[in-house]
Amino acid sequence: xxxxxxxxxxxxxxxxxxxxxxxxxxxxxxxxxxxxxxxxxxxxxxxxxxxxxxxxxxxxxxxxxxxxxxxxxxxxxxxxxxxxxxxxxxxxxxxxxxxxxxxxxxxxxxxxxxxxxxxxxxxxxxxxxxxxxxxxxxxxxxxxxxxxxxxxxxxxxxxxxxxxxxxxxxxxxxxxxxxxxxxxxxxxxxxxxxxxxxxxxxxxxxxxxxxxxxxxxxxxxxxxxxxxxxxxxxxxxxxxxxxxxxxxxxxxxxxxxxxxxxxxxxxxxxxxxxxxxxxxxxxxxxxxxxxxxxxxxxxx
Ligand code: SAM
Numbered sequence: 021x022x023x024x025x026x027x028x029x030x031x032x033x034x035x036x037x038x039x040x041x042x043x044x045x046x047x048x049x050x051x052x053x054x055x056x057x058x059x060x061x062x063x064x065x066x067x068x069x070x071x072x073x074x075x076x077x078x079x080x081x082x083x084x085x086x087x088x089x090x091x092x093x094x095x096x097x098x099x100x101x102x103x104x105x106x107x108x109x110x111x112x113x114x115x116x117x118x119x120x121x122x123x124x125x126x127x128x129x130x131x132x133x134x135x136x137x138x139x140x141x142x143x144x145x146x147x148x149x150x151x152x153x154x155x156x157x158x159x160x161x162x163x164x165x166x167x168x169x170x171x172x173x174x175x176x177x178x179x180x181x182x183x184x185x186x187x188x189x190x191x192x193x194x195x196x197x198x199x200x201x202x203x204x205x206x207x208x209x210x211x212x213x214x215x216x217x218x219x220x221x222x223x224x225x226x227x228x229x230x231x232x233x234x235x236x237x238x239x240x241x242x243x244x245x246x247x248x249x250x251x252x253x254x255x256x257x258x259x260x261x262x263x264x265x266x267x268x269x270x271x272x273x274x275x276x277x278x279x280x281x282x283x284x285x286x287x288x289x290x291x292x293x294x295x296x297x298x299x300x301x302x303x304x305x306x307x308x309x310x311x312x313x314x315x316x317x318x319x320x
Contacts, residue, residue, distance in 0.1 A: 061173025250320030259311030
């Protein structure tokens, strides 16, 4: 427990998928003049240095956000959701530099509206990351719009649903360090749908050779269908690098190459936005065997 630090992974292909979806969903949800609550059950530290020790060691952003930034000028007509996501990330940086990567709390907060009293509820359990998150958020001076709690996000979600305005987007983005996280995601989503059936829920999960990871999207589809709620499932794989084959006597070192986002009650604009953006993203970030993207929807 707690060996996962998101700073190693900030801006990787999985963050790109997750945050592209988050920004596109929030763009739609913040158009209505009624307060929206955003709940981030596993918030991380909030802000990350792409040129710091953690990200520098892993080099994951080089196969994610930084590769996308470098390729953007070559895209004839970048999809609006892609440029919007990149603009949001860039707004945390000086003109022309890409040193800071904003995590989900900061990307969400930047889209929320003071005038209609949108709120952001953040939960992060890691002792160091929760302190960093609180300090980073304090710098925003966002006052009561944003709350940070060092609590178990799986448990805490119950305490904030349903929101008074009956409008919310809940991001459930655990580290899946322990395999019980997969079952918890399913149980928490079922409980949340019982409390607040019309909320928008977005679950991120890794696509890795582990039965629990493989089964999660199927179980989430069954769950959404049992509540007769619409769902959207997007997966994105950069594929294995061509040099991933191990040298004799070495272990295979490939890392996670794919991940998925599963949404219940997705905004109706999200599917077309992703249909335009994900093929372009794949052209840029795809690197070898197994690369691909998929968007499917159902329920309702
Ligand atoms: N949502 C963040 C973003 O997109 O920028 C990244 C979150 S990271 C994938 C998962 C985070 O969950 C880690 O920072 C980890 O410390 C935290 N965590 C692990 N178990 C938790 C729990 N039960 N409740 C809240 N946070 C937890």
